[in-house]
Amino acid sequence: MDDRYAFREIEARWQTYWEENRTFATPDDSDKPKFYTLEMFPYPSGAGLSVGHGKNYLPNDAFCRYKAMQGFNVLHPMGWDAFGQPAENEAIKRGRNPREMVPEYAANYRRTLKRLGASYDWSREVNSSTPDYYRWTQWFFLLLYKRGLAYRSTAPINWCPSCKTGLANEEVKEGRCWRCDSAVEKRPLPQWYFNILQYADRLLADLDLVNWPEGTKQMQREWIGRSEGAEVNFAVNGSTESIRVFTTRPDTLWGATFLVLAPEHPLVAEVTTPEQAEAVEAYVQRAAATADMDRLNAERSKSGVPTGATALNPVTGQDIPIWIADYVLMGYGTGAIMAVPAHDQRDFEFARKFDLPIELVYSTPEGPQTGGEMTEAAPHDGVMREFTPSPMSQAPKSPFAGRPNSKETVRDVVRWMAEQGIVEQKVNFKLRDWLISRQRYWGAPIPMVHCPECGEVPVPEGQLPVLLPEVDRYEPSGTGESPLATIEEFVNTSCPKCGSDARRETDTMGGFACSSWYFLRFVDPHNSTEFASREKLDKWLPVDLYTGGAEHAVMHLLYARFWTKVMYDAGLLGFVEPFTQLRHQGSLLAYTPGRKPRGSEADGDTVLDWIVLKPEERAGFPKDQIAWRWTRMSKSKGNVVSPDEMCEQFGADSLRLYEMFVAPFEDNVQWSEDGIHGAHRFINRAWRWIVRALPQYSAKWRSSSASYNDADKKIRRKLHQTIIKVGEDLEGFRFNTAISALMELVNDLYLYRPLDGGGAQTPAVLSEAAETLTLLLAPFTPHMADELWSRMGHKGTTYTAAWPVGDTQVAAEDEVTLVVQVNGKVRDRITVASDASEEAIKQLALDCEKVREALEGKTVRQVIVVPKRLVNVVAA
RNA sequence: GCCCAGGUGGUGGAAUGGCAGACACAAGGGACUUAAAAUCCCUCGCGGCAACGCAUGCGGGUUCAAGUCCCGCCCUGGGCACCA
Numbered sequence: 001m002d003d004r005y006a007f008r009e010i011e012a013r014w015q016t017y018w019e020e021n022r023t024f025a026t027p028d029d030s031d032k033p034k035f036y037t038l039e040m041f042p043y044p045s046g047a048g049l050s051v052g053h054g055k056n057y058l059p060n061d062a063f064c065r066y067k068a069m070q071g072f073n074v075l076h077p078m079g080w081d082a083f084g085q086p087a088e089n090e091a092i093k094r095g096r097n098p099r100e101m102v103p104e105y106a107a108n109y110r111r112t113l114k115r116l117g118a119s120y121d122w123s124r125e126v127n128s129s130t131p132d133y134y135r136w137t138q139w140f141f142l143l144l145y146k147r148g149l150a151y152r153s154t155a156p157i158n159w160c161p162s163c164k165t166g167l168a169n170e171e172v173k174e175g176r177c178w179r180c181d182s183a184v185e186k187r188p189l190p191q192w193y194f195n196i197l198q199y200a201d202r203l204l205a206d207l208d209l210v211n212w213p214e215g216t217k218q219m220q221r222e223w224i225g226r227s228e229g230a231e232v233n234f235a236v237n238g239s240t241e242s243i244r245v246f247t248t249r250p251d252t253l254w255g256a257t258f259l260v261l262a263p264e265h266p267l268v269a270e271v272t273t274p275e276q277a278e279a280v281e282a283y284v285q286r287a288a289a290t291a292d293m294d295r296l297n298a299e300r301s302k303s304g305v306p307t308g309a310t311a312l313n314p315v316t317g318q319d320i321p322i323w324i325a326d327y328v329l330m331g332y333g334t335g336a337i338m339a340v341p342a343h344d345q346r347d348f349e350f351a352r353k354f355d356l357p358i359e360l361v362y363s364t365p366e367g368p369q370t371g372g373e374m375t376e377a378a379p380h381d382g383v384m385r386e387f388t389p390s391p392m393s394q395a396p397k398s399p400f401a402g403r404p405n406s407k408e409t410v411r412d413v414v415r416w417m418a419e420q421g422i423v424e425q426k427v428n429f430k431l432r433d434w435l436i437s438r439q440r441y442w443g444a445p446i447p448m449v450h451c452p453e454c455g456e457v458p459v460p461e462g463q464l465p466v467l468l469p470e471v472d473r474y475e476p477s478g479t480g481e482s483p484l485a486t487i488e489e490f491v492n493t494s495c496p497k498c499g500s501d502a503r504r505e506t507d508t509m510g511g512f513a514c515s516s517w518y519f520l521r522f523v524d525p526h527n528s529t530e531f532a533s534r535e536k537l538d539k540w541l542p543v544d545l546y547t548g549g550a551e552h553a554v555m556h557l558l559y560a561r562f563w564t565k566v567m568y569d570a571g572l573l574g575f576v577e578p579f580t581q582l583r584h585q586g587s588l589l590a591y592t593p594g595r596k597p598r599g600s601e602a603d604g605d606t607v608l609d610w611i612v613l614k615p616e617e618r619a620g621f622p623k624d625q626i627a628w629r630w631t632r633m634s635k636s637k638g639n640v641v642s643p644d645e646m647c648e649q650f651g652a653d654s655l656r657l658y659e660m661f662v663a664p665f666e667d668n669v670q671w672s673e674d675g676i677h678g679a680h681r682f683i684n685r686a687w688r689w690i691v692r693a694l695p696q697y698s699a700k701w702r703s704s705s706a707s708y709n710d711a712d713k714k715i716r717r718k719l720h721q722t723i724i725k726v727g728e729d730l731e732g733f734r735f736n737t738a739i740s741a742l743m744e745l746v747n748d749l750y751l752y753r754p755l756d757g758g759g760a761q762t763p764a765v766l767s768e769a770a771e772t773l774t775l776l777l778a779p780f781t782p783h784m785a786d787e788l789w790s791r792m793g794h795k796g797t798t799y800t801a802a803w804p805v806g807d808t809q810v811a812a813e814d815e816v817t818l819v820v821q822v823n824g825k826v827r828d829r830i831t832v833a834s835d836a837s838e839e840a841i842k843q844l845a846l847d848c849e850k851v852r853e854a855l856e857g858k859t860v861r862q863v864i865v866v867p868k869r870l871v872n873v874v875a876a
Numbered sequence: 877g878c879c880c881a882g883g884u885g886g887u888g889g890a891a892u893g894g895c896a897g898a899c900a901c902a903a904g905g906g907a908c909u910u911a912a913a914a915u916c917c918c919u920c921g922c923g924g925c926a927a928c929g930c931a932u933g934c935g936g937g938u939u940c941a942a943g944u945c946c947c948g949c950c951c952u953g954g955g956c957a958c959c960a
Contacts, residue, residue, distance in 0.1 A: 004914080173955090174955095174956090174957090213880095213881095214880080215879090215880045215881065215954085215955085216880095218879070218880065218955090219879090219880080219954095219955060219956080222879070222955085222956065223955095223956085225959065227959070227960085229960080245960080246959095246960065247960060248959095248960065249960080260960090300958085302958085325958095326958090327958045327960095328958080328960075329958080329959065329960090331959085332959045332960075333959075333960065336960095337960045338960085339960090340960090344960070345958090346958050346960075347960085349958095428959075428960090429959090430959055550954075550955090551954095551955095553955080554955090661888090661889095661899085661900075662888060662889080662900090662901095663888065663889065664889085666881095667882095667888095667889090668953080669888075670887095670888085672887090672888085672901090674887080674888085674901055674902065675887090675888065675900070675901055675902095676901095677901075678899095678900050678901055679900090681900095681914095681915095682900085684914090684915095685915095688915095736888095736889075736890085736899085736900095737889095737890070737898090737899080739899080739900095740889090740890075740898065740899035740900075741898095741899085742899095743899055743900075744898080744899070747899090755915090755916090817895095818895095819894080819895045821894085821895085821940090821941080823940075823941090824894095824940065824941050826895055829895085861940085862940065863940095864894090864940055864941080866894055866941095869894050869895085870894055870895070870941090872894080872940055872941065873940090874940045874941095
């Protein structure tokens with residue numbers, strides 16, 4: 001048909017127009033209120049942008065356009081998370097030099113985003129791997145160093161044998177590398193850390209300040225893992241040493257019948273008796289060899305050996321044995337525990353296995369009275385027994401006999417024990433310091449120098465950036481040193497302090513350093529004297545709305561919060577939380593071929609039950625052994641659907657509309673092309689209706705003195721209801737229902753005025769409807785909207801047009817249809833004026849023939865009238 | 877094991893405690909067409925000729941009224957997992 005929407009031509013035209021007119025460039029000097037929104041920046045890969053990215057970018061783009069039309073000065077930038085493991089692994093896989101690959105791939109992403117009609121201000125584009133960017137990443141490293149928040153330490157770290165680098169705790173998921181799923185190992189290496197632990201309390205408390213999904217906040221709370229308790233010293237018999245333990249249940253100290261040290265505990269060798277030395281040594285060796293993943297498996301049965309030593313329980317005066325066991329972790333608390341088998345399940349299992357005494361601190365009259373009668377630990381039951389200190393003990397008699405096993409008792413006991421000097425109150429966190437060193441090439445070099453005279457010396461700010469040298473071969477070595485260590489010209493330098501020969505630090509920073517501040521750079525991306533001017537930071541930040549995947553809950557989102565707080569403390573920023581509101585988009589899932597793992601791949605206790613078949617593997621793979629599954633689209637799985645194909649076939653507006661309509665923003669979606677036909681059809685339907693109305697369109701419809709007939713009133717009611725509904729839905733990020741409201745409107749418009757031009761013909765109404773519909777569509781299908789807007793004779797684009805205002809008077813229904821129920825079952829319907837009185841409605845309902853039939857032989861007990869909804873006649 | 881989401885037609889999904897299935901997709905039938913595409917019309921939860929009855933993972937409960945609230949299960953997805 002001649003009036004089909006010519007999307008190829010029209011989309012290209014408006015994309016050119018927007019570019020040439022810098023439609024989306026954001027001025028810094030506008031009087032309008034600011035709105036800063038951001039999608040998590042992607043790393044550019046060779047597979048290009050996927051329709052999966054669109055599930056995040058497209059709805060937020062529609063939201064930006066809506067905000068702009070509402071009169072906000074919208075900042076909507078885009079950049080590239082170009083440094084770090086993801087980008088480097090991609091380069092390795094493709095045998096490319098990342099230095100050349102990244103700009104090429106980024107250009108392809110940018111091209112695709114423009115093709116989707118995304119409203120980014122490209123003049124603010126940043127790339128974290130360029131020297132003018134990473135100069136400031138290094139500057140922030142030095143800031144942390146100066147503030148005592150960056151330090152070097154040697155400890156067993158998480159090592160990915162495939163990526164050949166150390167990983168932060170947050171980058172280990174179920175014992176596997178976040179990038180390649182390899183089982184991580186332990187390796188002792190000297191590494192740089194950021195002291196995020198020092199900010200643990202504030203990271204926890206300030207979660208209350210942000211509008212984030214509750215689940216994500218909860219994940220951060222659990223990751224931080226704050227735990228209040230106390231530390232207790234146990235004097236080792238026949239030694240001057242004492243063993244300090246952390247416990248959250250000091251009230252059960254009376255039931256501590258043995259101590260357990262982690263195998264790595266520094267006092268193990270010290271306290272072990274000669275008779276036990278051999279067994280202990282063997283156990284320590286075995287524990288060191290056991291993969292961390294296995295050690296963390298709670299299902300495993302307990303193991304351990306006695307050291308032969310004993311310690312004094314400070315409240316009972318008893319000597320209790322000291323054991324070592326791998327269920328105690330060196331990395332948490334003091335690396336030693338007091339075991340209370342009666343009230344802790346882990347200790348109970350251990351005591352049973354090795355026949356250690358179990359002493360009850362709390363008991364119930366009907367429950368077990370001795371440890372021997374217990375079948376499991378009782379952490380929360382009973383009342384406290386009486387404890388009389390032995391003559392050996394310095395401690396006074398317990399005043400808590402009879403108290404219930406409750407939080408209040410714990411609190412009171414801790415206070416009392418602290419007063420007695422038995423314990424010291426203490427808070428512990430599960431959070432560990434952030435390991436930032438990577439033994440990899442593709443990252444920001446850590447700006448430190450190791451001088452034989454002065455020790456570690458920071459590179460002076462004036463010498464930044466420490467440039468990443470250009471190399472031919474950059475693959476990780478696996479030696480525990482980064483490839484930079486072999487580049488003499490890079491390594492050899494002079495000490496900034498004393499001038500003697502010195503070596504540069506050769507590790508680079510993990511990519512999460514770059515992404516911990518990129519949202520600041522967008523406000524002043526070309527500043528060469530500061531990371532961003534304070535004036536612009538104050539104007540734009542914090543980010544009002546941030547969207548991205550939930551998988552970053554304890555990685556990027558935690559790190560960025562930490563850096564923000566450090567910068568606040570340094571007086572660089574005036575806010576403590578970077579992202580006021582956060583939303584997570586759902587993923588697009590692709591139907592992906594896979595196979596069962598082979599024997600060697602199902603290692604450890606974490607069972608991988610399915611492995612993706614890479615496209616190259618699939619060719620020769622027996623068809624009947626392929627197991628198909630829905631998995632997230634990702635370039636590593638080779639199951640990416642390109643938006644280019646969709647734009648070619650259906651147009652960007654169709655793809656935009658479809659990705660927003662198919663499901664709620666947060667939901668995962670099984671990708672299929674089926675639904676996009678519907679979106680495409682709708683666009684044509686809307687286009688055709690508006691185009692046919694254009695001959696009668698007048699931009700001056702507002703001042704028309706036309707009187708409205710019933711059909712006019714009805715369609716205007718629907719129109720204004722839709723304006724209100726779409727606005728509300730957009731505010732709530734409910735793109736799918738906003739679009740369905742627009743579809744309803746278009747369906748009604750066809751009833752008002754069919755394509756053949758019959759039906760009602762009030763030009764003012766046609767004009768109002770055509771114009772309003774165009775503007776309501778603009779956030780979703782901006783190319784079509786701008787084309788229609790210009791055909792209506794308006795200058796410029798819908799991006800700068802005003803969002804329609806819904807008139808509640810016009811939208812109000814004058815009549816409503818009520819459902820009439822008898823005992824909850826629908827029997828009839830009545831139509832009444834919307835302001836009808838409750839009495840009148842009751843009477844009408846009772847007069848219905850169907851109602852009278854249903855009431856035959858019954859007595860009406862009650863009539864419930866729900867305004868604008870229903871009438872329920874209760875009868876018996 | 878613990879913590880979060882979630883379970884609604886053939887499919888995606890919609891429903892401030894108030895008509896379950898809006899809006900779409902797919903399917904079937906029809907119109908137009910030489911034909912196809914496009915477009916338009918009709919049908920479309922299950923059972924029943926119908927009146928009606930039954931239906932929101934399962935079992936209870938609260939309520940005049942439950943997909944929605946409460947209790948107990950089952951299943952799926954995500955996160956955490958010997959953190960003392």
